[in-house]
Amino acid sequence: MLRELRDAIAGTDADYTKIPLRKAIVLLAVPMVLELVMESTFALVDIFFVGKLGSTAVATVGLTESFLFIVYAVGMGLAMSVTAIIARRIGEKHTSEAATTAVQAIIASIVISVPIAVVGLVYAPELLALMGADANVLATGPAFTRWMLGGNVVIMLLFVINAIFRGAGDASIAMKVLWLANGINLVLDPLLIFGWGPIPAFGVEGAGMATTIGRGCGVAFQFWVLFNGSKHLLLTRENLVLNVKAMVAILRTSIGGIGQMLVGMTAWIFLLRILASVGTDAVSASTITIRIMMFCLMPAWGMSNAAATLVGQNLGAGSPERAESAVWKTGMYNMVYLAVVSVVFFLFPEPLIGQFTTDPRVVSIGAEWLTILSYSFIVYGWWMVAVQAFNGAGDTRTPTFINIAFFWCLQIPLGYVLAIKYSMAHSGVFWAAFISETSVGLFTLWLFSRGGWKKVVV
Numbered sequence: 001m002l003r004e005l006r007d008a009i010a011g012t013d014a015d016y017t018k019i020p021l022r023k024a025i026v027l028l029a030v031p032m033v034l035e036l037v038m039e040s041t042f043a044l045v046d047i048f049f050v051g052k053l054g055s056t057a058v059a060t061v062g063l064t065e066s067f068l069f070i071v072y073a074v075g076m077g078l079a080m081s082v083t084a085i086i087a088r089r090i091g092e093k094h095t096s097e098a099a100t101t102a103v104q105a106i107i108a109s110i111v112i113s114v115p116i117a118v119v120g121l122v123y124a125p126e127l128l129a130l131m132g133a134d135a136n137v138l139a140t141g142p143a144f145t146r147w148m149l150g151g152n153v154v155i156m157l158l159f160v161i162n163a164i165f166r167g168a169g170d171a172s173i174a175m176k177v178l179w180l181a182n183g184i185n186l187v188l189d190p191l192l193i194f195g196w197g198p199i200p201a202f203g204v205e206g207a208g209m210a211t212t213i214g215r216g217c218g219v220a221f222q223f224w225v226l227f228n229g230s231k232h233l234l235l236t237r238e239n240l241v242l243n244v245k246a247m248v249a250i251l252r253t254s255i256g257g258i259g260q261m262l263v264g265m266t267a268w269i270f271l272l273r274i275l276a277s278v279g280t281d282a283v284s285a286s287t288i289t290i291r292i293m294m295f296c297l298m299p300a301w302g303m304s305n306a307a308a309t310l311v312g313q314n315l316g317a318g319s320p321e322r323a324e325s326a327v328w329k330t331g332m333y334n335m336v337y338l339a340v341v342s343v344v345f346f347l348f349p350e351p352l353i354g355q356f357t358t359d360p361r362v363v364s365i366g367a368e369w370l371t372i373l374s375y376s377f378i379v380y381g382w383w384m385v386a387v388q389a390f391n392g393a394g395d396t397r398t399p400t401f402i403n404i405a406f407f408w409c410l411q412i413p414l415g416y417v418l419a420i421k422y423s424m425a426h427s428g429v430f431w432a433a434f435i436s437e438t439s440v441g442l443f444t445l446w447l448f449s450r451g452g453w454k455k456v457v458v
Contacts, residue, residue, distance in 0.1 A: 008419070016169055016310060017317035021326055023261055028309055029330070031051025031175035032166065033302030037295070038178030045182070048208045049189050055284040056134075057204040058357070060141035062287030064148055066272050067120070069265035071149070075156045077396070078105060079163035081250050083305075083328040084312050084394040086167030089093045090232060091316020097246075102164045102226070104247040107159045113153035119125035120149020131269075132276035140204060147208030154215040161222040166309055168232040173225055176363045181218030184198055185210050197403045256396025258386075260403045271429050274419050283425040285365035288356045291334035291374060296341045297384075300334045304384040307331075308392030311453075315393055320454040327389045334381035365426055376438045383441030386448040393453040402444055410435035441448045 016024045050057045082105045089098040120127070124142035133141060158181070162174035191199055192206030202209060226235045275282040307330040314323040319421075345352070349367035357363060389398045411432055418428025 005406065014169075017319060017322075019328065021310075023457070024310060025303075025306055025326065025330055025333070028166075028169070028171050028306035029154065029303045029333075031171040032305045033299040035162065035171065035175040035178045036298035036302045036305070038175070038182045041182050041186075041295065044191055044295050044424040045186055046211060047288055047356055048268045049193050049290075050204055050207050050420055051288070053193070055280055055357070055359055055362060058137040058284040058287055058362075059133070059280050060128075060144055061135050062203050062272065062283050062290075063276070064141065064145045065287070066131055066269045067127055067150070068148055068155070069268060070262065070399045071113075071116060071152045071155050072159075073261035073265040074107070074258050075159035077261045078109060078112075078254045078260075079159045080206050080257035080308075080391040080396055081105075081254035081394075082160055082163040083167040083308055084396075085250065085253060085394055086164055086233075087169075087309050087312025087392065088316040088394065091313035092167055095233065098168060099235050099360060100235065100243050100246050101250060102161075102235060103239045104243055104250055105164065105240075106157065108247065108250060109156040109241065110153060113156045116152050117150045117157065120152065121146050124149070132273060134280060137226050137280075142207060143202075143205035144208040147205065147212050148339075151208075151212035151216070153218050155213060157219045157222070159221070161226065164226070164233070165222075165230065166305055167312065168230065168254065169309065169313070170230040170232050171306070171309070171363050171365055173230050176220050177218045177225075180221055180399035184212030184217050185309070188213060201270075203280050208333045225306060228335060229281055250418070253394055253396060256398075256400045263403035263407055267403075267411050270412045271415050271433065272428055274415055278419065278429075281359070281361045282365055284359070285353070285362045285426070286369065286429075288353055288362070289366045289369045289373075291356075291416055292352055292370065295337075296345075297380075300338055300381050300384055303330050303334050304388040305339075307385050308388040311389050311392035314396070315454065315456075323389075323393075323454070324451070329386055331382050331385040334385050335378055338377040338381035342377040345370045345377070367431045368427065372434050376434050376441070379441040382445050383437075386441075386444045389448055390444075390453050392455045395456040397458050398447070398453070399444070402440060402447070405444070406436050406440035410439065 014024070014027060016028065019143050026125060047058065047061060050061055082101065085101050088099045089095070089101065124145040125138055128138055128145060158177070162177060165171065165174040188210035191205060192202050192210050193204070195201030226233075272283065274287065297312070307327050310326040311323040314320070314326065328414050349370035350363055353363045353366035390399050414435060415429045415432035418432055419422045419426070420428075422428060424431070
């Protein structure tokens with residue numbers, strides 16, 4: 001086991017379609033878990049330091065993140081498509097086609113990020129006002145928003161290129177990219193937010209500067225590895241051409257992935273808008289809670305991503321039953337892990353929120369949400385693995401329709417009715433999220449068990 005852990009972190013050229021399934025899960029899941037823990041640490045580090053500036057600064061981060069969710073949705077949607085296609089090509093032993101897919105995905109990421117950057121740079125105050133920002137947020141927040149949206153290309157590339165590595169089976173490289181980016185962010189955050197020596201205190205803007213610079217360094221490292229060779233994939237000058245056929249295949253497959261992420265992310269934007277109408281304290285509390293939740297969920301997402309790679313590669317190798325077995329095994333590991341997280345959330349909600357703010361009202365609201373979350377995490381863990389099985393197979397459309405039904409048609413209306421019509425305020429939003437996410441988890445798992453995803457062609 002120790003050797004497997006060592007290989008997982010260092011990287012290996014193992015064939016994941018042939019080695020024992022438990023070993024394959026370990027070799028892929030360990031670096032993916034560590035990668036996503038590092039990704040979520042970005043959020044926790046930022047909110048830890050920003051929280052010391054007060055609730056206005058925290059609200060700035062939260063409201064800006066509502067628009068970043070769209071960037072995340074597009075980036076993650078593209079990433080799902082890229083992982084599925086590259087994993088399938090690697091499973092088929094068509095490494096040249098995998099390299100072509102990688103280049104087209106990078107080009108698409110850059111093109112998509114440009115209009116988002118323009119809108120963020122030009123209309124930052126208007127975007128914050130649209131989300132219900134108060135006068136204090138509008139006075140100090142636009143600079144942070146400009147850094148985050150204006151520099152969205154590094155977010156997009158970080159998602160997509162790491163997806164290339166994961167699909168190829170080079171999960172350890174994706175992990176190391178996030179180690180580098182997060183380490184730089186960790187150092188720059190306090191320096192740029194509070195100042196030190198000749199470095200001025202930029203306040204909340206400094207958090208945006210630190211995060212963008214850290215991610216930018218991570219992207220530079222990604223490109224270096226891509227062109228110097230990883231364990232399973234190497235780009236050459238011959239690959240640096242526009243391939244319309246490959247680009248269309250990526251975009252066609254990614255439509256479902258982008259759609260499912262946009263549905264989920266925009267649902268959260270609507271919920272955040274409802275919370276903004278309740279008050280800044282509710283927005284601040286939800287911002288902190290979401291950061292804690294995402295930090296704890298990242299290991300589960302890492303295991304789910306491992307399942308996606310195994311599904312794609314094993315379907316490519318003509319082993320659908322092995323692909324299904326990988327999902328059930330990974331789902332069991334996820335359930336056990338999230339059961340432990342649920343116990344911690346239930347027993348220690350106030351101390352967890354209290355690490356990021358001393359405002360008693362914010363602590364109270366955030367602790368309530370952590371408690372409600374603890375009731376649904378086991379089911380949610382199975383949903384994460386099942387939905388990634390669909391994505392890894394290249395069936396990104398099915399999860400999109402599921403998300404529309406449970407997030408747009410159930411979660412948003414229910415959140416509004418409970419919070420506003422029944423005057424439950426923030427509690428109504430939290431319970432609406434619990435009901436919808438538990439329901440979508442059970443339904444997705446049932447749909448996965450029917451096996452239609454095994455017949456998808458990418």
